[in-house]
Amino acid sequence: MVGSAVARRAIDAGLHVVLSNSRGPETLAGLVAELGDRATAATPAEAANAGDLVLAAVPLAQHERLPRAELAGKTVIDPMNYALYPGFSIPELDNNELTSSELVQRHLADSRVVKALHNYGTKGLLEMFRPAGADDRTALPLHGDDATAKKEVADLLDVLGFDAVDLGTLAESWRTGPNTPLYALAYIEQPPSGLTPQEFVAYAQQADAVPVPAARVKELAAATVRGPAGFQL
Template sequence: MTKTLGLIGTGMIGGTLARLAVAAGLNVVLSNSRGPETLADLVTELGGQARAATPAAAAEAGDLVVATVPLHAYEQLPAAALAGKIVIDTMNYYPERDGRIAELDSDELTSSALVQRHLAGSRLVKAFNNIDFHRLSTSARPAGAADRSALPIAGDDPAAKAEVIALLDALGYDAVDTGSLADSWRVEPGTPVYVQPYFPGQTPEGVGQDEAFRWFFETPGVPVPAAQVKELIDSAVRGVAGGKLLPGA
């Protein structure tokens, strides 16, 4: 059973997962590339269940560890400290931010398979990559709720996936197993299950940036149950790797 969640990266997705974890009664160990002292405000907000550390220390402390850094920084993940750990990969490939990555552009690897190659001693599970941070926060519901949403996961280790499914349940979500890391392209940017289903409509056209951000933060999510997530995953067709970086993604 997960008692402590380690986080490497505390941006929008990482911070949201930390808040959900604390609300679920878990301890969290936060880290980023800038040093534990830069996380003082977030630790204060989260209270006694949270502390800040280096990425290696967060990796060692976590029963499960979330890697939520920009994909171009994946090689900075502490492979030695993460050896033997279940690592949750929330990362997506955005060429405008990450630069072109040949193995991804050629479909030789999915982004998660690329990260798994770096973290050869870890058991990687793809999760939390297809929903923006605001809907991730506001759409969480207790088990059995009629309006509970589901999120896809992918991984090569069934036991690791079972642990992540239990974490999703604790944080407020059902899970849909997409398959292996090689299959995780089905939930990457540009696929039917990526971000948009959790919104009630498209971003308004012809509005300024301020209005667009206001819409983003004021628009509630809509429930996306497991059956709908599975249909969207099954309908995916592999296209050009990578996607456009969206607010909150």
């Protein structure tokens, strides 16, 4: 869902986008027609070749399917999150030896991975964009090991209508991952108490978004304590 929301905002901002999925370009015909002339569909390898910036909006369990050769030398935005479910776990993440983005960077060794757009809902992306300098402009976090790549992603967020807050390296990206205040919670109206994980996900997807300034993002990130990895589903 984050992929289509970012595509819509990018098109509205005047950018060109190349969409792909695992099912083939023909399955994206309806979305491409809806988005208009600045959108095209391609295979994952073709999309990776075409993009100046690549948003790898796939489940973390499928990150090793990302085309390494075609993504070499590219800046890759990682919006993936680690979610535990029956039959799937990654011991290195469970033990907090790595963050999920370090795992992605290990696979994409010749790419520049930046963690971003992983903690914010599609409703907010489509409704909370604001011009630069607006009092109620929302700030989104990013993490990465390459300063130039982080600047590229920050510039994209600006074009999409959001401020960016650089919160350090991929190793620090747990500060904005699942089970932290900056993972959705800070950006939506307070949810009812007692929700199950599935109920929280459903609530977060439809809840009204609230603006969060850069200073608040920094404050929450600094106060976050690392806990168990993975959103429990």
